Amino acid sequence: MKSADRPKGGSSLAIELGALKLRNPVIAASGTFGYGEEYASIIPLQSLGGIVTKGLSLEPRKGNPPPRLAETPAGMLNAIGLENVGLEKFIQEKWPFLRKASCPVIVNIFGNTIEEYAELARRLADVEGIAGLEVNISCPNLKAGGAIFASEPRTVQKVVDKIRRATSSFLMVKLSPNVADIGKIALAAEEGGADAVSLINTLIGMAIDIKKRIPLLGNITGGLSGPAIKPVGLRMVWQVVQTVHIPVVGMGGIVTAEDALEYLIAGATAVQVGSAHFINPLAGLKIIEGIQSYLEANDFPNVTSLVGSLKTKRDTGQPV
Amino acid sequence: MKTTAKEAKARILRHQRIGADSFRLRLRCPEIARLAQPGQFIMLRVSEQSDPFLRRPFSFSRVFPPGGKMKRTEEDGILEICYKVVGRGTSLMTKLQEGQQLHVLGPLGNGFWAAQGRKQAILIGGGIGIAPLIPWAEKLQRGRAQDRTFRNLNEPSAVVVLIGGESRDKILGVKEFKKLDLEPQISTEDGSLGVPGMATDLLERELMTRGHVSVALYACGPMPMLAKVAQIADQFDLPCQVLLEARMACGMGACLGCAVKVREEDSLKNSQHAPPDAAEERILCTSAFAGGETGASSESFVQDVSQPPAFRYARACKEGPVFESREIIWE
Numbered sequence: 100m101k102s103a104d105r106p107k108g109g110s111s112l113a114i115e116l117g118a119l120k121l122r123n124p125v126i127a128a129s130g131t132f133g134y135g136e137e138y139a140s141i142i143p144l145q146s147l148g149g150i151v152t153k154g155l156s157l158e159p160r161k162g163n164p165p166p167r168l169a170e171t172p173a174g175m176l177n178a179i180g181l182e183n184v185g186l187e188k189f190i191q192e193k194w195p196f197l198r199k200a201s202c203p204v205i206v207n208i209f210g211n212t213i214e215e216y217a218e219l220a221r222r223l224a225d226v227e228g229i230a231g232l233e234v235n236i237s238c239p240n241l242k243a244g245g246a247i248f249a250s251e252p253r254t255v256q257k258v259v260d261k262i263r264r265a266t267s268s269f270l271m272v273k274l275s276p277n278v279a280d281i282g283k284i285a286l287a288a289e290e291g292g293a294d295a296v297s298l299i300n301t302l303i304g305m306a307i308d309i310k311k312r313i314p315l316l317g318n319i320t321g322g323l324s325g326p327a328i329k330p331v332g333l334r335m336v337w338q339v340v341q342t343v344h345i346p347v348v349g350m351g352g353i354v355t356a357e358d359a360l361e362y363l364i365a366g367a368t369a370v371q372v373g374s375a376h377f378i379n380p381l382a383g384l385k386i387i388e389g390i391q392s393y394l395e396a397n398d399f400p401n402v403t404s405l406v407g408s409l410k411t412k413r414d415t416g417q418p419v
Numbered sequence: 420m421k422t423t424a425k426e427a428k429a430r431i432l433r434h435q436r437i438g439a440d441s442f443r444l445r446l447r448c449p450e451i452a453r454l455a456q457p458g459q460f461i462m463l464r465v466s467e468q469s470d471p472f473l474r475r476p477f478s479f480s481r482v483f484p485p486g487g488k489m490k491r492t493e494e495d496g497i498l499e500i501c502y503k504v505v506g507r508g509t510s511l512m513t514k515l516q517e518g519q520q521l522h523v524l525g526p527l528g529n530g531f532w533a534a535q536g537r538k539q540a541i542l543i544g545g546g547i548g549i550a551p552l553i554p555w556a557e558k559l560q561r562g563r564a565q566d567r568t569f570r571n572l573n574e575p576s577a578v579v580v581l582i583g584g585e586s587r588d589k590i591l592g593v594k595e596f597k598k599l600d601l602e603p604q605i606s607t608e609d610g611s612l613g614v615p616g617m618a619t620d621l622l623e624r625e626l627m628t629r630g631h632v633s634v635a636l637y638a639c640g641p642m643p644m645l646a647k648v649a650q651i652a653d654q655f656d657l658p659c660q661v662l663l664e665a666r667m668a669c670g671m672g673a674c675l676g677c678a679v680k681v682r683e684e685d686s687l688k689n690s691q692h693a694p695p696d697a698a699e700e701r702i703l704c705t706s707a708f709a710g711g712e713t714g715a716s717s718e719s720f721v722q723d724v725s726q727p728p729a730f731r732y733a734r735a736c737k738e739g740p741v742f743e744s745r746e747i748i749w750e
Contacts, residue, residue, distance in 0.1 A: 133673030137737075140423045141524075141671075153675075162732055168666045168676040170508075173470040175668060179675045182732060326469040354469055377473055377668040378464060380426055380524060 110394035111401040112387065114148070114369055116346045117294035119231055119269040121148040121203055121369060124402055125359065125387050128350055128373035129154055129207035129233060129273070130179065134193040135200055141380045145201040146387065148369060152189075152197070154207045154235050157215055159185030169306045169315035174325025174352070175374060176304055178318035181209060181238065186219060190226055203230035205271065211241040213258045220265040231269025234262060234293075237277070237300045249275035249300075252287035259291025271348065274298040274339070276328075281335050282342040289343045297348035297371060298339060299332045324374040326352045333365055340366030340407060354382060356389020363390070366407035424671065425450045429523045432497065434515055439588040440504045441547055442513060449485040449496025451525045457482070457554035458530030458662055458741040461500065462670035464522035465508045474524065475508050476667045477501075478551035478639070478740070481595075501550035501591065527670045528740045531555045533562070534635030534658040538571050541579045541625060543618050543648055545640025549582050549592040551662055552639055553599075556580060560599050571633075579625060580604070583618025583644070587611035619647040631655045636744075638662070649744035659744040665735035672737030679739060680748040683729035 112123035127138075129151040135144055144150065162182025169176045184193065189206075197204045206229055210216040216234065223229055236249040236258060248254050259272055272288035274281055276299040285296050301322025306315040314320075332351020340347050349367030353359050354375040362370045375382035390402065399405050429448035437443045451461060462474035477500035485496035502509050515521070534540075540559050542552045559578050562569030572578065580603035584590045590612055596603045605613030606621050614621060618640065626634065636659035638648040645661045652659030665677035730748050733739065 131669070131674060133671070133675075137669070137671045137673040141426055153673075161730075162675060162678060164680070165678045165732070166666055167678050168473075168668055168674075170471060170473050170666075173472055175472055177668070177674070177676060179678075182675050182678075325472050374472070374668070377674065378469070379522065380669075380671065 110391060110399055111403075112148075112391060112394075114402060114406075116271070116348065116368060117269060119203065119294070123148040123387050124363065124367075124369035124390070125383050126151060126205070126348065126369055126371045127376065127383060128371035129235070130177075131373040131376050134189075134197060135202075135204070136193070136196045138376070138380060139196075139200070142384060147202055147383050148387075149203040149205055149230065150197070150200065151205045151207050151233050151371065152193070153183055154181050154209050155183050155186060155189050155219065156181065156209055156211075157186050157219055159183065159188065164317040166315065166317050167321075169321070171304070171306055171323065171325075172327060174323055174327035175377075176306055176316055176321035176323055177301070178316045178321030180318060186222060194226060194228075198228045204228070205231045205233050205269070207233040207235055207273070209235040209238045211239070213240075213242075213261050216258055217261040217265040220262045220268070224266040224268055229268060231271060231294070232262070232266065233271045233273050233297060234259065235273050235300070237273070237275040247275065247277070249284060250278050252283045255284055255287040256291040259288050259293050263292030269294050271295040271297050273300055274335075275300045276331060276335055276351075277303050282338050285339040285343045285347075289345050293345060295346040295348055295368075296339060296343065297350060299328070299335050299351045302328055302331060324352070326354055326358075328352045329358060329361075333361055336362055336367050337365040337409070353386070354378070356386045356393065359386045359390060360393055360405075363402065363405050364407070364409050366409065368403075368406055423454070424525055424527050425454070426522070426524050427451055428520045429498070431515055431517050431519050431521065434517055437501065438503075438591050439586075441501060441589070441591060442504075443480065443499055443501045444512075444515065445481075446498045446500070446521065446523065447496060448498050448523060451523060452482055452484050452496045452498050455479050455482045455484070455498060455526040456530035457558050458551055458660075459526040459528050460551075460670070460740060461498070461523045461525030462527065462667070463500070465511050471508045471511065473508075473668055474522075474670065475502075475512075476527075476665075476670055476736070476740075478662060479526070480550035480553050480592075481557075482554050501547055503547040524670060528736055529738070531558075531637055531660055531662070531741050533559075533569055534660070536571055536633070537635035537658065538574060538633040539577050539579065539635070540572060541581065541622065541634055541636050543581045543583075543622055543636065543638040543640070543644075544592065545583045545618050545644040546585070546589055547591065548638075548640030548644070548662070548664075550639075552580070552637060553592050553595045555637060556596060556601060557599055560601070581606070581618050581621040581625065582613075583607070583621065583640070585609065617644070617647075619644060619651060622648065622651055626651070626655050626657075631657060636660070638744075645744070646749040649747065649749055652744050660741050661744045661747065662741045663735050663739050663747075665740070667736050670736045672734050675732075675734060677735035678732035679735045679742070680730050680750065681733040681738075681742070681746045682748060683731055
């Protein structure tokens with residue numbers, strides 16, 4: 100069917116992440132969208148494919164001392180320090196609003212120990228209406244001397260397996276780019292029982308005030324996000340797509356529909372939009388519209404047919 | 420004071436240099452001007468590109484709501500902000516042209532509130548920090564005549580303005596305050612205008628010579644100045660609001676980037692100057708203030724200095740940018 104014949108909005112944007120069905124592939128990324136309510140006056144939340152809430156731990160966390168932000172070329176560093184309200188307050192004060200958001204809500208969780216992850220998953224399994232969990236494994240494992248969970252495939256498999264046993268919810272594991280081989284980590288998550296992986300989390304970086312010779316962040320180092328990291332995110336998504344059999348959710352520097360399309364073509368089933376919300380709170384909506392227009396202009400009946408459609412010389416047997 | 424922020428486009432009507440390194444942008448944006456209150460701010464997108472990446476927060480230096488009492492067609496639905504060139508974003512801003520459109524998000528945060536029952540307001544601004552005090556002075560001046568909230572400001576010199584800056588060419592806002600029938604006192608560090616010294620010196624002198632019965636302080640400027648103002652407020656036992664600057668990403672309370680170290684609510688409970696977050700609480704404040712007490716001996720501000728206070732991080736964008744000075748842990 101030619102695009103001219105197709106009614107407006109004809110190409111379907113609906114996607115499936117395992118059992119989780121989303122009306123479109125654009126999800127608000129954890130840590131950039133609060134608990135949804137912060138943006139509800141600006142964006143109709145139901146127009147988004149989903150929302151991932153600010154990383155949640157069992158106990159409330161105060162977070163890092165300021166300054167927590169530093170702007171860098173085409174991006175930003177943040178060192179928020181996983182500040183959050185804690186599970187109890189989340190359920191009491193944040194969930195009632197989110198539940199009514201008419202938009203799938205994925206709760207991002209993190210723990211200091213494997214047991215804490217499992218405990219969070221177990222207790223959130225009792226909360227009605229949660230679409231799924233996103234597991235942040237980019238935090239230190241206190242029982243293993245503070246090594247980052249995400250950096251060791253065996254640990255990743257173990258933590259995901261523990262969570263899998265604690266809940267039947269949709270389970271997505273958010274991968275850190277600060278690892279030797281992200282493909283191995285993704286595979287470990289899949290073997291642990293993840294329904295999907297999302298990547299990339301921020302890249303660890305730093306910035307210095309040369310006048311005062313002090314770090315620009317109170318925490319000295321922080322996570323880099325924004326357009327500056329898009330090529331890295333894209334490469335890692337492409338690499339992970341070759342490795343795992345579960346859906347991949349791509350993120351890192353997506354500001355425009357073109358950015359999102361690159362990720363989809365690389366093989367991401369869906370994308371997350373993060374820091375872009377800071378420069379344009381309506382970024383998610385613009386991206387959804389842009390994907391729709393692209394699909395129609397290029398005669399794709401649905402977004403799924405675009406996913407992983409990257410043409411490389413490898414496919415044609417020509418030298419790369 | 421809760422308003423709904425709008426994402427809007429604003430046309431630049433005028434862009435002027437107002438000091439050595441300071442500029443004023445006059446924007447037409449009725450959607451936001453309709454709601455804007457003194458002390459609130461907008462997040463302004465400096466460039467259509469992704470670099471510099473983040474928006475910049477700016478407090479209003481004037482607000483002319485659409486259809487307002489001072490309706491003059493050219494001032495209808497208009498906002499002004501002032502900025503000082505401090506980095507890449509503000510350097511780029513100097514190149515903005517009249518007629519250009521900008522993305523703005525606002526109004527954001529909580530503005531100044533009337534310290535109930537106080538008969539005199541002293542506004543202290545340092546450098547570019549004077550800008551958000553202009554619309555607040557305007558509101559106080561107009562409010563004295565019209566609004567019940569401000570009825571206590573009934574003395575002839577109920578609103579006092581103190582302006583400090585490094586030098587003559589960094590003193591801003593004098594003309595604007597004069598238009599409001601206010602005669603600002605000025606200090607410069609190099610003595611090139613007004614009294615040599617700091618705005619906080621003016622404040623101490625004012626409180627010593629004119630007395631401090633029933634005074635409320637409102638301040639904006641560099642952190643060291645605000646910390647000093649807060650200390651003076653403690654010393655004279657005065658309610659004091661400070662408008663803080665912070666690096667921000669979202670401006671909406673979502674990113675938690677603009678953290679400000681504040682006392683835990685529990686340790687603030689006894690403070691009669693704690694900011695109201697509901698109308699009922701404001702009324703409670705009124706009764707507490709009604710006597711216009713002088714007492715520097717008031718027990719409520721005596722803080723246990725033997726151990727650090729319980730703290731939490733507040734979001735400057737959502738819980739501020741105006742804070743009661745005693746909420747802040749000054750470090």
